[in-house]
Amino acid sequence: MAVQEHMGRAADARMAGSRTMTPAAAARLLGLKQAEFDLAVQLGHLESAPAAHGGPWLVPGGQIQRLCDTAGAVSDLREQVRTVGSADGARLLGVGPERFTRLARAGCLTPVSFHVNRYHAVVWRYVAVELSEFARRRPELLSGRTPPVMRALLGEGEDRRAANWRSRRVELLLRVLDEPWERAAVIATALDSASLAEAVPDARERHCLRVRAPEFSAVRPLTPGAGEVVARLLLADDPAEILRYRSRLVSAVLDAREECPALWPGEPAGTSGAAWGETGPVPAGRYRSEGEPGRSGGAGAAGPAAERGGPPAAEGDSGPAAPGRTARGGFWGSLLTRVPFRRAGADDD
Known part of the structure; x- marks a missing residue:
C-alpha cells in the first residue's frame, strides 16, 4: 500500500515537474501537513519563488518531482521539520526536564515556535533534529555540573528563549x-x-x-x-x-x-x-x-x-509570553501564519 501510494505521488509529481505549483498543491503531493511543508520552506529545506507581477509565492515542480521520485526523501524531510516540546525534548537529549529548561534559558537551545496555554504560560517548541545535533556537539552539557558562567547567568534570572526565538524569526523572514x-x-x-x-x-x-x-x-x-x-x-x-x-x-x-x-x-x-x-x-x-x-x-x-x-x-516551559503584526497576502500570508504554532492547550506535546 505504501509503495502504491509512493508511486502515485511520483506520477502526479512528474506531471507537475515542468511547472510551478501552489504550496498547498505541493504539500498534498508530498503527503505533508501544510504546517510541515511551510516550516520546511522557512528552514531552507525547500525552495519557493514569487510569481511574476507580485503574485503569490509558488513552488518549483521540479524539486517536488525529485523528492517524490527518491525513496525515503519525503520521510527524511518530515523528520527535518519535526518539532517537540520540553518533555519530549528532554527525553531526546537524555536529560531531565529541569536540565533541559536550564539549557534553553541559558540560550543553548533555540525555539522555533510557541503557544500560550490556558494558564497563560508560554510553551516553547524546538526542532527535533537540532536537539539531536546539540547532544552530539555538546555532550558535556548534558551531565555533571553546570558550567560556572552558565550557573551565574541562570542565578541572575537569565532567560534567552524569547530573544533567541525573535532572532530566529527575524532571520527566517530575512532569508526569503x-x-x-x-x-x-x-x-x-x-x-x-x-x-x-x-x-x-x-x-x-x-x-x-x-x-x-x-x-x-x-x-x-x-x-x-x-x-x-x-x-x-x-x-x-x-x-x-x-x-x-x-x-x-x-x-x-x-x-x-x-x-x-x-x-x-x-x-x-x-x-x-x-x-x-x-x-x-x-x-x-x-x-x-x-x-x-x-x-x-x-x-x-x-x-x-x-x-x-x-x-x-x-511563537512545559513557562516564561514571559500578543498579537502578531500585519500579515502578507498570498503564499506568505499563508506560510507566515502556519509555522507550527498551536492554540492554547497542554503544556507539552
Whole structure:
C-alpha cells in the first residue's frame, strides 16, 4: 500500500515537474501537513519563488518531482521539520526536564515556535533534529555540573528563549525577502514605538515600515491576558538586544532609502512630505490598504491584515509570553501564519 501510494505521488509529481505549483498543491503531493511543508520552506529545506507581477509565492515542480521520485526523501524531510516540546525534548537529549529548561534559558537551545496555554504560560517548541545535533556537539552539557558562567547567568534570572526565538524569526523572514523596505520592516517588528522613532525619525519611513511589516507571530490569543503575554514576546526588552536591532534597522533603512525613498501616498518624487499630512508613506512597488492595522496590541490584533491594494505608484516551559503584526497576502500570508504554532492547550506535546 505504501509503495502504491509512493508511486502515485511520483506520477502526479512528474506531471507537475515542468511547472510551478501552489504550496498547498505541493504539500498534498508530498503527503505533508501544510504546517510541515511551510516550516520546511522557512528552514531552507525547500525552495519557493514569487510569481511574476507580485503574485503569490509558488513552488518549483521540479524539486517536488525529485523528492517524490527518491525513496525515503519525503520521510527524511518530515523528520527535518519535526518539532517537540520540553518533555519530549528532554527525553531526546537524555536529560531531565529541569536540565533541559536550564539549557534553553541559558540560550543553548533555540525555539522555533510557541503557544500560550490556558494558564497563560508560554510553551516553547524546538526542532527535533537540532536537539539531536546539540547532544552530539555538546555532550558535556548534558551531565555533571553546570558550567560556572552558565550557573551565574541562570542565578541572575537569565532567560534567552524569547530573544533567541525573535532572532530566529527575524532571520527566517530575512532569508526569503529581497525588497529593501520589507527587509527593514522585519527588523522593525522587534522594536517598540519609542525605539522605532529614535532609530527612524522620519514619519514617512516609519509608516512605510508599519504597512509592510509581516505577521511576526501567528499565535491567536484567546483572552486579553494571553494577548499581553504574547505582546511581551514580540518586542526586544534587553538594552543590548534593543541596540542591536536599532543598529540593524538604521542600516537597513539607509539601504532601502537609496533604492526607493519613502513617499506619502500621491506625493511626487522630490516633494517634501510635510505638505502631505500624516497619511503615511508608501514606497514604489506593492501597496497595502491605508486601513491596515499596524503595531497595535490587544488580544484581537493578531488577526490577518488587510490585503495589499492599489496599483504600483511613482511563537512545559513557562516564561514571559500578543498579537502578531500585519500579515502578507498570498503564499506568505499563508506560510507566515502556519509555522507550527498551536492554540492554547497542554503544556507539552
